[in-house]
Amino acid sequence: xxxxxxxxxxxxxxxxxxxxxxxxxxxxxxxxxxxxxxxxxxxxxxxxxxxxxxxxxxxxxxxxxxxxxxxxxxxxxxxxxxxxxxxxxxxxxxxxxxxxxxxxxxxxxxxxxxxxxxxxxxxxxxxxxxxxxxxxxxxxxxxxxxxxxxxxxxxxxxxxxxxxxxxxxxxxxxxxxxxxxxxxxxxxxxxxxxxxxxxx
Amino acid sequence: xxxxxxxxxxxxxxxxxxxxxxxxxxxxxxxxxxxxxxxxxxxxxxxxxxxxxxxxxxxxxxxxxxxxxxxxxxxxxxxxxxxxxxxxxxxxxxxxxxxxxxxxxxxxxxxxxxxxxxxxxxxxxxxxxxxxxxxxxxxxxxxxxxxxxxxxxxxxxxxxxxxxxxxxxxxxxxxxxxxxxxxxxxxxxxxxxxxxxxxx
Numbered sequence: 001x002x003x004x005x006x007x008x009x010x011x012x013x014x015x016x017x018x019x020x021x022x023x024x025x026x027x028x029x030x031x032x033x034x035x036x037x038x039x040x041x042x043x044x045x046x047x048x049x050x051x052x053x054x055x056x057x058x059x060x061x062x063x064x065x066x067x068x069x070x071x072x073x074x075x076x077x078x079x080x081x082x083x084x085x086x087x088x089x090x091x092x093x094x095x096x097x098x099x100x101x102x103x104x105x106x107x108x109x110x111x112x113x114x115x116x117x118x119x120x121x122x123x124x125x126x127x128x129x130x131x132x133x134x135x136x137x138x139x140x141x142x143x144x145x146x147x148x149x150x151x152x153x154x155x156x157x158x159x160x161x162x163x164x165x166x167x168x169x170x171x172x173x174x175x176x177x178x179x180x181x182x183x184x185x186x187x188x189x190x191x192x193x194x195x196x197x198x199x200x
Numbered sequence: 201x202x203x204x205x206x207x208x209x210x211x212x213x214x215x216x217x218x219x220x221x222x223x224x225x226x227x228x229x230x231x232x233x234x235x236x237x238x239x240x241x242x243x244x245x246x247x248x249x250x251x252x253x254x255x256x257x258x259x260x261x262x263x264x265x266x267x268x269x270x271x272x273x274x275x276x277x278x279x280x281x282x283x284x285x286x287x288x289x290x291x292x293x294x295x296x297x298x299x300x301x302x303x304x305x306x307x308x309x310x311x312x313x314x315x316x317x318x319x320x321x322x323x324x325x326x327x328x329x330x331x332x333x334x335x336x337x338x339x340x341x342x343x344x345x346x347x348x349x350x351x352x353x354x355x356x357x358x359x360x361x362x363x364x365x366x367x368x369x370x371x372x373x374x375x376x377x378x379x380x381x382x383x384x385x386x387x388x389x390x391x392x393x394x395x396x397x398x399x400x
Contacts, residue, residue, distance in 0.1 A: 047257070047258060048258040048259050049256060049257060050256075050259065056248065056249060057249060058248040058368060059250065059371075061368070062370065066383075072400050073390075073393070073400060168258060168261070168262065170262065171259075181262060181265070183262060183266075184386070186384070186387060186390075187386060189389065193273070200272050200273060
């Protein structure tokens with residue numbers, strides 16, 4: 001089996017949310033697995049000189065309209081959360097804590113957290129709210145809360161974010177097929193074509 | 201026949217170039233016409249606080265790679281021109297001069313100018329070079345050069361750019377189907393779906 005496809009996203013990114021519910025089914029039909037890698041996009045934006053869409057005049061207003069439209073197209077639960085964006089440290093740290101033991105569970109938790117934030121408007125930056133998202137998956141809240149407070153887990157998220165920046169990640173979602181970078185949920189069609197043809 | 205679809209682009213925009221060779225065939229199968237509207241994107245960027253991709257660290261490098269990849273995918277002649285980007289006043293002014301008399305000829309000229317710049321690396325910001333692009337279409341160079349120097353044509357491009365900014369245009373290409381905005385060449389699939397279903 002070929003190397004896994006890397007899927008970078010920020011828990012505060014609407015386009016990351018949209019991609020998260022598509023990426024595995026898209027990639028797995030090519031007999032490749034997907035390695036999820038949540039990052040803190042704010043740190044990457046500092047390096048690339050970008051700003052959150054919500055802070056950008058005109059483009060930010062377009063983005064709000066585009067998120068509504070894309071969510072309707074994908075038939076995904078959607079509301080623009082408040083507060084938005086958030087520094088989603090808690091779910092990202094919880095993800096790595098889970099991923100080391102059970103990558104499948106980590107993905108299920110990530111989807112639940114993304115749904116809680118973008119589908120239900122619950123502020124997953126609050127550790128207790130992130131823990132609630134894990135409850136239906138039988139992830140003990142107390143264990144999750146203890147994990148996200150541990151220095152080595154905090155350091156882990158920082159290291160993963162730094163590694164992503166090092167690889168050239170500047171947005172969310174960001175996908176690598178082998179060493180080929182694809183930025184944006186609206187490029188999933190190109191990822192598919194790339195996998196079909198082995199590049200061009 | 202329903203109202204025309206508006207297609208905004210900057211002659212210095214690679215994604216505008218890519219879209220220009222697709223847009224008419226895409227739209228016309230829905231029995232809609234396309235109204236081309238070149239603008240000076242720099243003026244729009246001042247309002248929205250954006251910068252040319254070429255000036256952005258990391259994202260700019262990704263863009264260069266993406267242009268190469270997209271051109272190969274579309275099988276369009278492509279080189280990253282030098283200088284890039286340019287203030288493409290001459291071809292945009294020439295476009296409006298032609299468009300008032302013959303919109304079909306104006307589109308053919310626009311395609312020729314885009315090809316000259318992105319396919320052959322010729323600097324179409326130089327009025328004489330823009331005029332050369334019109335030669336195979338039997339557009340008299342002397343007439344074109346006189347037209348692009350006229351105050352009312354200069355004013356026209358400015359007015360069209362201002363109107364685009366007023367409508368919310370912040371990038372190239374930018375497409376309106378009725379009042380629905382679509383930004384980016386990689387959203388042509390969505391424009392198509394929108395026309396197929398009458399929105400969603």
